[in-house]
Amino acid sequence: MDLMDLSHQNRINTQLSKQKVGKTIYTDCIRAENIKQIVPAITQCIECYPRFHRAENPDICIMVTGIPNVGKSSLINALRRMHLRKGKASRVGGEPGITRSVLSKIQVSENPLIYLLDTPGVLSPRIENVETGMKLALCGTILDHLVGEDIIADYLLYTLNNYPQHRYVQHYELEGPCDNIETLLKEIAKKLRKTQKVTAITGTGKFSEYPDGFLFH
Ligand SMILES: Nc1nc2c(ncn2[C@@H]2O[C@H](COP(=O)(O)OP(=O)(O)OP(=O)(O)O)[C@@H](O)[C@H]2O)c(=O)[nH]1
Ligand SMILES: [Mg+2]
Known part of the structure; x- marks a missing residue:
């Protein structure tokens, strides 16, 4: 959220709700803004799900997915810092492809017991047009030298x-x-x-x- 024009929030929310995205939280992983909203929001989502009330294995494991270089690993690290006061568990960097495989699950909360699974960034194999491709390249989702x-x-x-x-x-x-x-x-x-x-x-x-x-x- 520190890199976006927040005046577009309404337009983005409307578009996302059309795509059936239930909840949107704008975060800044560097200043830890809105990070504390995430665990309660996840818990609320899962409580509505029947498997949450199972007797065994009450822990929750959530996969973090997204386009390359968008801040997935930074988000996991920010959650760990906030809830467990623990340091980085996942490597981050300013270019795409820093996380290269699905990593082992990382604990981000003790009560409820929540683990997050970091994953490598994924882009659609077919980019609609050259302009979209250039925008994605500008955002650092494609290695600069490839373009x-x-x-x-x-x-x-x-x-x-x-x-x-x-x-x-x-x-x-x-x-x-x-x-x-x-x-x-x-x-x-x-x-x-x-x-x-x-x-x-x-x-x-x-x-x-x-x-x-x-x-x-
Ligand atoms: N300004 C700003 N930079 C951020 C934020 N979150 C992450 N970054 C930066 O964005 C870059 C990418 O962060 P990562 O956490 O490695 O991104 P990723 O989605 O895990 O990337 P891949 O593993 O390559 O797919 C790093 O340089 C981070 O420091 C944020 O909230 N604000
Ligand atoms: Mg990563």
């Missing part, structure tokens, strides 16, 4: 200019908005000192510097 870092950057610039959302101009102290990703990346590389001098063999067989004199990192 091409420059192509993702170009789509981001196009989206920002389209909105229009020009905060990047101020952030990188540029002269104004730009719609050429190559020009923009060069500017940013210079500002961040992420440049490297390169030499190339010219038609005359001599070494000379590239006209631009730098490469991107």
Whole structure:
């Protein structure tokens, strides 16, 4: 929820309820916002289910699923921190594919006894169209190099200019908005000192510097 525009909540809730999603909780795993609502909500859902009242094996095991890099492992770790005051049980990271297999169940609550099962992220094998694919790539659900870092950057610039959302101009102290990703990346590389001098063999067989004199990192 710290990364979303919360003004869209109603629209999202309406869409989800059309898809028969009963309960939605917006969470921030880093500041632990709304995390404490999760165990009571899960308990309430399961209490309505006949198997909850079974005499043996009263523990509950819940599978956490979702697209890659969305924060599934972070959510499990946040729940453990909150309810058991225990540290990380599941590795997290800023790229898709950090969790690679269904892990062993992780206890997140003692009363009721609840375990969560972390799973690798899954994406639909068929992505509807190129634009949806680019959006998913921008959200980090597909490894950058599989799509091409420059192509993702170009789509981001196009989206920002389209909105229009020009905060990047101020952030990188540029002269104004730009719609050429190559020009923009060069500017940013210079500002961040992420440049490297390169030499190339010219038609005359001599070494000379590239006209631009730098490469991107
Ligand atoms: N700002 C913010 N970042 C988050 C939040 N939750 C997770 N992250 C970050 O998102 C990235 C992905 O988190 P993970 O928990 O590894 O995501 P995952 O869904 O388990 O990813 P896979 O195992 O690769 O499918 C990490 O860099 C986290 O630090 C959140 O609530 N807010
Ligand atoms: Mg994970």
